[in-house]
Amino acid sequence: MKLTEENFKIDYMAAIHATTARQLEDTSSLERYNALGQMIKDYIGSLWANTNASYRADGVKQVYYFSMEFLTGKFLENNLHYLGIYDVTRKGLRALNIDLEDLIEVEMDQGLGNGGLGRLAACFLDAMSSISIPGHGCGIRYKNGLFEQKIIDGNQVEFPDRWLVNNNVWEYKRPNKAVEIRFNGHVETYMEEDRLCFKHVGYDAVRAVPYDTPILGYENNTVNTLRLWSAEEIEDIFDFEYFSKGNYLSAFEKKHSVEIITQILYPNDAYDEGKLLRLKQEYFFVSAGIQSIITTFKKLNLPMTEFSDRVAIHINDTHPALAVPELMRILVDEERLDWDTAWRITTNCISYTNHTIMAEALEKWPLYMMKDLLPRVTMVIEEINRRFIDTLKNIHQYTDENKIHQMAIINDGIVKMAHLAIVGSHSINGVAELHTEILKTRELKDFHNIYPTKFNNKTNGIMHRHWLLNANPRLTDLIEDTIGDGFKKNPIVLRDLLKYREDKAFLDKLYEIKHQNKEDLAKFIKDKLDISVDPYSIFDMQAKRIHEYKRQHMNILHVMHLYNQLKENPNLDMPPRTFIFAGKSAPSYYVAKQIIKLINTVGHVINNDKTIKNKLKVVFLPNYGVSLAGRMIPAADVSEQISTASKEASGTGNMKFMMNGAVTLATLDGANIEIRKEVGENNIVIFGLRDKDVYDYYKNGNYNAFEVYNADPALKKVIDQLINSFLPVPKDEFIPIVDRLLRFNDEYFVLKDFEDYRDAQERIGLYYRNKPHWMKMSLTNIACSGAFSADYTIDKYASGIWHVNRKSLDFKL
Numbered sequence: 165m166k167l168t169e170e171n172f173k174i175d176y177m178a179a180i181h182a183t184t185a186r187q188l189e190d191t192s193s194l195e196r197y198n199a200l201g202q203m204i205k206d207y208i209g210s211l212w213a214n215t216n217a218s219y220r221a222d223g224v225k226q227v228y229y230f231s232m233e234f235l236t237g238k239f240l241e242n243n244l245h246y247l248g249i250y251d252v253t254r255k256g257l258r259a260l261n262i263d264l265e266d267l268i269e270v271e272m273d274q275g276l277g278n279g280g281l282g283r284l285a286a287c288f289l290d291a292m293s294s295i296s297i298p299g300h301g302c303g304i305r306y307k308n309g310l311f312e313q314k315i316i317d318g319n320q321v322e323f324p325d326r327w328l329v330n331n332n333v334w335e336y337k338r339p340n341k342a343v344e345i346r347f348n349g350h351v352e353t354y355m356e357e358d359r360l361c362f363k364h365v366g367y368d369a370v371r372a373v374p375y376d377t378p379i380l381g382y383e384n385n386t387v388n389t390l391r392l393w394s395a396e397e398i399e400d401i402f403d404f405e406y407f408s409k410g411n412y413l414s415a416f417e418k419k420h421s422v423e424i425i426t427q428i429l430y431p432n433d434a435y436d437e438g439k440l441l442r443l444k445q446e447y448f449f450v451s452a453g454i455q456s457i458i459t460t461f462k463k464l465n466l467p468m469t470e471f472s473d474r475v476a477i478h479i480n481d482t483h484p485a486l487a488v489p490e491l492m493r494i495l496v497d498e499e500r501l502d503w504d505t506a507w508r509i510t511t512n513c514i515s516y517t518n519h520t521i522m523a524e525a526l527e528k529w530p531l532y533m534m535k536d537l538l539p540r541v542t543m544v545i546e547e548i549n550r551r552f553i554d555t556l557k558n559i560h561q562y563t564d565e566n567k568i569h570q571m572a573i574i575n576d577g578i579v580k581m582a583h584l585a586i587v588g589s590h591s592i593n594g595v596a597e598l599h600t601e602i603l604k605t606r607e608l609k610d611f612h613n614i615y616p617t618k619f620n621n622k623t624n625g626i627m628h629r630h631w632l633l634n635a636n637p638r639l640t641d642l643i644e645d646t647i648g649d650g651f652k653k654n655p656i657v658l659r660d661l662l663k664y665r666e667d668k669a670f671l672d673k674l675y676e677i678k679h680q681n682k683e684d685l686a687k688f689i690k691d692k693l694d695i696s697v698d699p700y701s702i703f704d705m706q707a708k709r710i711h712e713y714k715r716q717h718m719n720i721l722h723v724m725h726l727y728n729q730l731k732e733n734p735n736l737d738m739p740p741r742t743f744i745f746a747g748k749s750a751p752s753y754y755v756a757k758q759i760i761k762l763i764n765t766v767g768h769v770i771n772n773d774k775t776i777k778n779k780l781k782v783v784f785l786p787n788y789g790v791s792l793a794g795r796m797i798p799a800a801d802v803s804e805q806i807s808t809a810s811k812e813a814s815g816t817g818n819m820k821f822m823m824n825g826a827v828t829l830a831t832l833d834g835a836n837i838e839i840r841k842e843v844g845e846n847n848i849v850i851f852g853l854r855d856k857d858v859y860d861y862y863k864n865g866n867y868n869a870f871e872v873y874n875a876d877p878a879l880k881k882v883i884d885q886l887i888n889s890f891l892p893v894p895k896d897e898f899i900p901i902v903d904r905l906l907r908f909n910d911e912y913f914v915l916k917d918f919e920d921y922r923d924a925q926e927r928i929g930l931y932y933r934n935k936p937h938w939m940k941m942s943l944t945n946i947a948c949s950g951a952f953s954a955d956y957t958i959d960k961y962a963s964g965i966w967h968v969n970r971k972s973l974d975f976k977l
């Protein structure tokens with residue numbers, strides 16, 4: 165949009181007065197931020213209204229991306245860039261003696277997600293808007309996002325994430341669009357003419373109130389909607405009888421029991437606890453979302469049979485899989501369609517992405533629990549299951565009862581959400597090539613046999629504009645000065661940078677930028693943790709959720725090994741290294757928490773040892789999230805992507821690091837494989853077991869961790885150091901980790917891969933020392949990263965799964 169500095173100042177001062185009723189000099193940073201947010205929201209308003217009006221007028225097919233998690237982070241900076249008013253805002257504020265950076269700092273991260281899955285949903289929203297796909301998000305407005313992590317005495321301690329304390333300037337509450345959600349009660353059947361009908365009675369009703377946030381496209385006038393639902397009591401729940409008798413607490417009890425539904429995000433990212441409240445959350449937002457989609461569709465005055473021509477519903481993992489029976493319930497019970505027609509519409513609408521093969525993450529609900537909470541929906545699932553089993557027997561001629569039992573949606577009193585999602589959707593995709601292969605040939609092989617065409621791959625992508633424009637302005641400027649700004653809309657043109665591989669002046673500039681980013685991070689580390697790190701050392705980073713399969717413990721064991729070498733020979737010729745970790749552990753995942761403690765304990769020993777001459781430092785940055793990622797990633801030299809082969813479905817941090825010029829140190833797992841293809845094997849450092857080796861070991865049972873431990877003295881030494889008082893903690897502190905590695909035979913092959921990892925790290929050291937060589941590797945990574953933009957991923961979802969078209973909008977502000 166066009167905005168002059170003069171107009172900016174007029175609008176901003178008006179916003180200050182309107183939102184604060186104070187003079188500018190009397191306002192706080194928070195008030196100034198809110199005023200700016202409000203002003204931008206006003207600018208967005210007409211674009212947003214226009215987008216919706218044009219979708220409705222043309223009756224275009226729209227996508228609804230259902231996700232339990234949206235990890236969007238901050239909006240201010242992004243919205244300024246996307247409206248094309250970043251520079252004028254900065255200048256205008258400067259003229260008023262305000263630093264835009266300070267206001268950006270004030271915004272709290274919207275951290276409504278655990279990790280990869282939630283961040284992917286946020287990147288996808290951006291991409292849908294930016295490539296002009298009519299597509300919206302549907303989720304939950306948790307009052308508390310993922311917990312805030314503090315490190316106290318080396319341990320992770322969780323604190324509530326109160327992201328709403330200062331209000332959320334970006335959202336619109338829309339009480340007039342609230343819907344009712346029904347839990348518990350029972351089902352009555354009755355005949356109407358010759359149709360068997362079902363009525364849900366005696367239920368507890370909850371009000372779902374939507375809060376809408378505008379999702380801007382990059383300079384294209386498109387504003388889609390992220391609709392998050394919040395639970396409120398239905399008016400007369402508040403019990404006046406209790407209240408008038410002075411029993412105030414009881415009067416509020418019911419209100420509380422309703423609001424608790426959207427109170428908190430479950431902090432697990434790879435373990436399903438099967439908690440009733442989570443099931444409530446899942447049904448709550450799925451039912452609300454589908455009801456509101458149906459209301460929107462009805463405004464088109466089309467027959468219900470055209471629903472799937474106008475609506476695509478995507479489910480982000482199985483968490484929203486109740487969309488299948490809920491849509492069926494509404495089509496059959498309320499819209500009075502026959503089962504087969506309803507089923508055709510439902511399966512044509514719904515598509516599903518699988519994000520994990522970890523068995524413990526697969527959602528399963530006890531049938532009795534589901535029946536109690538959702539009596540009618542469970543009946544629908546039972547009917548879907550009955551018909552599915554019929555198909556297996558009659559169409560596919562299955563006679564093996566065992567196989568049928570295994571594939572059933574419900575068996576042994578358990579409802580399997582992945583099976584429900586597969587049967588009820590027309591597309592099932594994995595998130596990287598290897599992951600999809602594993603789904604097809606192993607984890608979901610039986611389903612692939614009967615539905616071969618439903619399965620497809622869509623390798624993940626990232627919001628390249630965020631990870632460049634917002635996170636790394638220095639690099640963005642250099643790219644723009646060198647190849648122009650076409651990459652913002654068309655990131656594949658980053659490849660033009662390859663021309664500069666031999667250009668010393670360019671590589672020097674690139675080095676200088678990385679160095680400045682490292683200086684900034686070093687300062688941040690000093691301020692936050694009082695640890696001095698050398699910006700000339702290799703910044704080697706592992707930032708992601710803490711999990712044994714991601715193998716942060718392999719990394720820290722290797723750091724201990726380097727330390728042992730330096731202790732033996734303080735003059736060892738080794739490039740100085742700073743190992744930087746960040747990530748949260750699920751609060752109930754004991755071993756992961758011990759890994760955090762181990763990293764901090766080792767850090768404490770190493771960082772305080774003067775004899776190693778600052779050649780080694782270990783830093784654990786607390787509270788990893790979108791904002792911290794934005795500080796860390798631009799300063800990384802090495803990106804650690806070292807999961808046990810076959811376990812990481814894709815990874816997306818790997819893509820963000822490469823885009824910022826880090827060299828990836830990786831196993832052949834997830835999207836690392838595609839990264840290697842893009843950059844070529846000389847520009848990535850690969851080590852370790854392959855997925856096939858891992859599966860062979862599991863199958864043959866011929867891995868013996870003790871043998872590896874006994875055969876490698878350096879490895880044995882570091883493992884022994886965990887429990888022999890080498891570390892300043894009680895001797896039994898790290899026994900659980902050692903037990904997992906030895907007594908329980910090292911499920912994730914940390915010991916097996918250790919030697920190869922050590923060699924790979926040595927290669928990293930050698931490459932780094934050859935500065936021109938290293939900078940060429942770094943440049944190649946940046947240049948080849950455009951292929952991983954979510955813009956391309958979403959383009960493939962749109963054409964290959966959703967069958968929706970781009971809708972260009974020419975409205976101008």
Ligand code: 26W
Binds near residue numbers: 434435
């Ligand atoms: C029920 C508890 C639970 C909650 C979340 C189980 C599993 C999850 C997610 C599926 C975990 C997750 O975030 N998976 C990650 O998804 C990313 C986006 O596709 C991938 O890049 C990561 O490899 C995958 O671990």
